[in-house]
Amino acid sequence: MEITRETISGVAVLSPVGRVDSNSAREVEEALLPLFDGTAPVLVDFEALNYISSAGLRVLLLAARRSKATGVPLALSGMSKAVDEVFKISGFAKLFHIHANRAAALATLGKA
Amino acid sequence: MSRLESPVLHLTIRNDLPEIGRLAAAVEAFCATHGLGDGIAHSVNLALDELLTNTISYGYEDSGNHLIEMTLTVGDGRVTVLLRDDARAFDPTQVADPDLDAELDDRPIGGLGVHIVRAMMDGMTYRRVGEHNELTLTKLTGS
Numbered sequence: 001m002e003i004t005r006e007t008i009s010g011v012a013v014l015s016p017v018g019r020v021d022s023n024s025a026r027e028v029e030e031a032l033l034p035l036f037d038g039t040a041p042v043l044v045d046f047e048a049l050n051y052i053s054s055a056g057l058r059v060l061l062l063a064a065r066r067s068k069a070t071g072v073p074l075a076l077s078g079m080s081k082a083v084d085e086v087f088k089i090s091g092f093a094k095l096f097h098i099h100a101n102r103a104a105a106l107a108t109l110g111k112a
Numbered sequence: 113m114s115r116l117e118s119p120v121l122h123l124t125i126r127n128d129l130p131e132i133g134r135l136a137a138a139v140e141a142f143c144a145t146h147g148l149g150d151g152i153a154h155s156v157n158l159a160l161d162e163l164l165t166n167t168i169s170y171g172y173e174d175s176g177n178h179l180i181e182m183t184l185t186v187g188d189g190r191v192t193v194l195l196r197d198d199a200r201a202f203d204p205t206q207v208a209d210p211d212l213d214a215e216l217d218d219r220p221i222g223g224l225g226v227h228i229v230r231a232m233m234d235g236m237t238y239r240r241v242g243e244h245n246e247l248t249l250t251k252l253t254g255s
Contacts, residue, residue: 019133030161051158053161054228068216
């Protein structure tokens with residue numbers, strides 16, 4: 001799958017494009033988890049994502065644990081209605097710092 | 113014997129994860145053709161993804177090729193999905209819900225899939241028929 005990687009204002013921004021399912025979750029895992037070996041705060045921007053399954057949630061749960069263990073901040077942004085619904089029914093919304101959009105997330109993470 | 117035929121989508125996939133994407137595209141196109149909204153298509157596809165990922169990843173005791181049949185029917189104000197496979201017996205209606213209030217470190221890494229299926233669908237019934245699992249899902253369409 002396509003995953004965009006950028007560094008903006010000292011924040012590592014990862015944007016998966018399209019679907020994160022059992023077929024593509026590993027690619028997200030391999031792109032995301034190593035970011036917690038660094039020092040830059042991590043933002044996963046879902047602006048270009050229209051689908052996530054429990055395989056994708058699993059990767060985000062691993063990322064949240066790495067964030068907690070390493071102290072590297074993690075935030076999420078830009079959730080579509082479908083992605084937001086999956087987060088809510090899974091009880092995941094309260095486990096993450098979720099922002100409406102990338103700009104709002106960067107404003108917060110930049111100060112972290 | 114005149115009877116209006118209900119729209120039906122029947123697809124057989126192989127026990128291979130990329131097949132789920134092919135199925136999802138077919139379900140999306142079918143839902144669009146028959147005036148079912150994006151929300152219905154997303155719910156059905158997410159439920160199918162979770163169930164088929166389980167079956168394909170954990171359901172087979174050999175490494176051989178297997179076929180999984182999916183039949184989607186529209187009518188009576190609902191979408192009905194029948195999944196039929198020859199994987200080991202597995203009844204998802206008996207899977208316990210995960211603890212959604214657990215804190216980060218206590219969250220199990222797996223176990224969310226069936227919970228998501230329950231949340232997405234309005235009904236789920238399971239039968240073991242000979243060597244096959246037969247799972248019926250229903251989603252009310254409100255029309």
